[in-house]
Amino acid sequence: MKEHFLKNQTYGQAIRSGFEYLLENHKNVFAFGQGLWSPWYVGNSMTELEKQFGKERVIDSPVSELACTGAAIGASLCGYRPIVIHPRMDFMLLAMDQIINQAAKWRSMLGGQVSPAVTIRGIINRGGEQGAQHSQSLHSLFAHIPGLRVVMPSTVQDARDLLISSVLCDDPVVYIDDRWLYEREETLFFYDEHAIKTLSHQGPVLRREGTDITLVGAGFSAYQCELIAEELIKNHILSDVIDLRVINPLDVNLVQKSVKKTGRLCVIDGSWKNCGLAGEVISAVLEKIPLHHLKNNPLRITLPEAPAPCSRALEQNYYSDVKKMTLKIREKMGNVHAVTPV
Amino acid sequence: MHPQNISQGLGELVDPLKFNHPLNLCGLTREKTFSLLKNMLTIRIIEEKISHLIVRGVVKTPCHLGTGQEAIAVGISENLTKHDYAFGTHRSHSHYLAMGGGVYELIAEVLGKKEGASKGMGGSMHLYGGEVGFMGSVPIVGATIPIAVGAAMAAKMDNNQAIAVCFFGDGAAEEGVLHESLNLASAYNLPVLFVCENNLYSSHLDINLRQPCDRVARFAQAHCIEAVTIDGNDVVGVRDASLNLIKKMRSECRPGFIEAVTYRWCGHVGPDENIDVGVRRSKSELDAWKQRDPIKRLRQAMMLEESLTESSYLQLVDNINGMVDEAIIKAEKAPYPKNEALYDLVYEA
Ligand SMILES: Cc1ncc(C[n+]2csc(CCOP(=O)(O)OP(=O)(O)O)c2C)c(N)n1
Numbered sequence: 001m002k003e004h005f006l007k008n009q010t011y012g013q014a015i016r017s018g019f020e021y022l023l024e025n026h027k028n029v030f031a032f033g034q035g036l037w038s039p040w041y042v043g044n045s046m047t048e049l050e051k052q053f054g055k056e057r058v059i060d061s062p063v064s065e066l067a068c069t070g071a072a073i074g075a076s077l078c079g080y081r082p083i084v085i086h087p088r089m090d091f092m093l094l095a096m097d098q099i100i101n102q103a104a105k106w107r108s109m110l111g112g113q114v115s116p117a118v119t120i121r122g123i124i125n126r127g128g129e130q131g132a133q134h135s136q137s138l139h140s141l142f143a144h145i146p147g148l149r150v151v152m153p154s155t156v157q158d159a160r161d162l163l164i165s166s167v168l169c170d171d172p173v174v175y176i177d178d179r180w181l182y183e184r185e186e187t188l189f190f191y192d193e194h195a196i197k198t199l200s201h202q203g204p205v206l207r208r209e210g211t212d213i214t215l216v217g218a219g220f221s222a223y224q225c226e227l228i229a230e231e232l233i234k235n236h237i238l239s240d241v242i243d244l245r246v247i248n249p250l251d252v253n254l255v256q257k258s259v260k261k262t263g264r265l266c267v268i269d270g271s272w273k274n275c276g277l278a279g280e281v282i283s284a285v286l287e288k289i290p291l292h293h294l295k296n297n298p299l300r301i302t303l304p305e306a307p308a309p310c311s312r313a314l315e316q317n318y319y320s321d322v323k324k325m326t327l328k329i330r331e332k333m334g335n336v337h338a339v340t341p342v
Numbered sequence: 343m344h345p346q347n348i349s350q351g352l353g354e355l356v357d358p359l360k361f362n363h364p365l366n367l368c369g370l371t372r373e374k375t376f377s378l379l380k381n382m383l384t385i386r387i388i389e390e391k392i393s394h395l396i397v398r399g400v401v402k403t404p405c406h407l408g409t410g411q412e413a414i415a416v417g418i419s420e421n422l423t424k425h426d427y428a429f430g431t432h433r434s435h436s437h438y439l440a441m442g443g444g445v446y447e448l449i450a451e452v453l454g455k456k457e458g459a460s461k462g463m464g465g466s467m468h469l470y471g472g473e474v475g476f477m478g479s480v481p482i483v484g485a486t487i488p489i490a491v492g493a494a495m496a497a498k499m500d501n502n503q504a505i506a507v508c509f510f511g512d513g514a515a516e517e518g519v520l521h522e523s524l525n526l527a528s529a530y531n532l533p534v535l536f537v538c539e540n541n542l543y544s545s546h547l548d549i550n551l552r553q554p555c556d557r558v559a560r561f562a563q564a565h566c567i568e569a570v571t572i573d574g575n576d577v578v579g580v581r582d583a584s585l586n587l588i589k590k591m592r593s594e595c596r597p598g599f600i601e602a603v604t605y606r607w608c609g610h611v612g613p614d615e616n617i618d619v620g621v622r623r624s625k626s627e628l629d630a631w632k633q634r635d636p637i638k639r640l641r642q643a644m645m646l647e648e649s650l651t652e653s654s655y656l657q658l659v660d661n662i663n664g665m666v667d668e669a670i671i672k673a674e675k676a677p678y679p680k681n682e683a684l685y686d687l688v689y690e691a
Binding site for chain 1: 402
């Protein structure tokens with residue numbers, strides 16, 4: 001009997017399976033962007049798709065972020081479902097007008113009569129002494145914009161399934177994946193388009209249940225939350241871990257419910273603090289729940305307010321790790337006593 | 343080049359089996375040719391040694407090597423003064439060094455050290471040498487092109503005949519910003535020299551897969567900017583072409599465009615040869631281009647003319663090797679920036 005899952009699939013492979021599924025089952029899907037025929041540009045997330053589906057549907061592009069993004073939007077208005085790939089989010093900035101003034105606005109601005117059903121994939125690729133212009137996690141910037149759906153998969157399953165949901169969605173979607181997750185390995189279940197909710201019904205999920213603290217993140221940060229939860233258990237602190245998955249529109253109901261229970265909230269975000277995702281989650285929670293539920297001030301763990309340095313001496317400290325974050329949480333969250341020691 | 347040819351392709355300029363003969367030295371003095379040779383060799387040797395540091399795992403920051411392309415920066419900087427402004431790209435070791443940037447500072451930067459060209463904050467892709475007119479290099483493709491136009495605006499306002507130069511690759515011609523910049527420079531008569539190092543590749547992709555014509559200078563013509571397309575592996579030719587153009591630019595205050603056809607010996611990033619990228623780039627093409635080596639062609643010409651002997655050449659190589667090794671030893675021992683730099687450098691003090 002045929003198995004319904006594949007064991008030991010990586011996040012990178014799962015993205016590739018998403019593309020494979022889409023290109024195979026939806027003739028109006030095509031992929032467009034820099035590095036698609038390159039053996040290294042987008043990691044192993046699109047390897048040899050052009051050989052499988054042809055160079056007419058998996059198109060490597062000139063160094064023209066603005067025109068490529070605009071062209072994908074144009075094709076999406078005419079019946080196609082293009083996926084534009086920006087091998088680094090930093091390069092996506094050259095396409096801002098098309099993403100923010102055009103894709104995000106056309107539906108509402110033109111009376112709901114058009115659907116820019118484009119998916120814009122931006123890859124977070126940081127570390128490795130790459131410096132300030134090759135490191136940025138700019139998800140909050142896009143999540144600020146009404147009209148753009150922004151998704152950040154953290155699990156292997158989501159890497160594939162959210163890509164598929166994004167492409168099948170009639171709205172413009174910014175799909176953000178993270179090179180630091182590409183080696184994450186899990187079992188990948190086969191995809192059933194009819195069983196899966198559409199993107200508009202997708203939102204945060206509880207990855208782990210606890211009683212003492214609510215840890216919230218998206219993308220790689222959600223993965224870190226899971227790892228931090230494992231560390232905290234050693235100190236008999238049990239965490240609710242919430243993976244946001246979709247950061248625009250942002251549904252904070254699950255987080256609110258969780259914080260009412262735990263009384264403690266920590267949001268991890270791999271980007272900057274000011275006007276960012278972590279602050280948004282915290283304020284949305286504080287707006288809604290009675291403050292007496294809180295046992296501590298909420299905490300956000302974000303990047304230092306500085307561009308990424310190149311020097312390895314500084315880079316080491318620039319990106320926090322699970323150990324340091326765990327310590328910080330224990331320090332700031334006061335005397336969390338264990339409810340049920342394990 | 344006749345202007346009417348500009349919209350045609352590069353033709354034989356991309357043929358590595360052509361233009362591989364010893365250079366025509368055009369009556370340059372021995373002193374001049376020797377200094378051109380020395381400057382190119384210094385860049386070559388430094389990048390080779392950086393390659394070794396990458397292979398040893400000592401250098402981790404991405405390094406885009408310009409081995410094979412040295413003649414362009416060296417030939418053009420011959421005609422620049424420290425009042426001029428130069429801007430670079432992700433592949434700018436040659437530009438920084440040719441402008442007079444320090445060898446030690448480059449190596450220290452690549453190692454992320456405090457005494458580096460950008461205080462260790464930038465690494466290979468972000469270099470600064472303000473004292474020698476090197477105003478910055480960055481890896482966002484095309485980003486320094488309008489910035490150089492702005493430097494030319496400043497130079498024009500200063501009215502001191504200075505010019506701005508921006509180096510960029512053929513890939514940058516695919517970004518809209520080049521076209522806006524050419525238009526501005528031309529409409530406002532700004533003394534900016536656009537230098538396209540056309541090495542026929544952008545990352546893994548051949549120019550023929552990205553543009554309908556491989557001659558990038560066609561864009562200059564469309565914006566009424568005087569352009570020349572030349573063999574970028576002929577340092578004397580680059581020097582002469584830029585000498586003439588820059589002279590006119592200074593006196594008439596207007597832009598110019600040089601397209602220098604060349605080839606990078608290494609892959610897009612790091613010392614790997616990238617002959618596996620499945621397009622025109624192959625071992626045999628690479629080997630042919632290595633015969634069109636700008637350094638070898640100058641050396642041979644000097645030897646034919648008897649202004650250089652085998653032993654004086656080897657002596658020169660030895661001297662440069664020693665100088666670079668010394669810089670590497672010093673840089674490896676040098677301190678890293680302090681952690682406060684992360685915060686202190688973001689805004690003015
Ligand atoms: C805006 C932007 N898009 C894409 C990249 C990725 N990238 C870095 S270098 C490069 C190739 C540029 O080719 P070219 O301008 O010809 O310069 P070369 O590398 O050949 O020197 C690309 C696409 C980038 N750094 N910035």
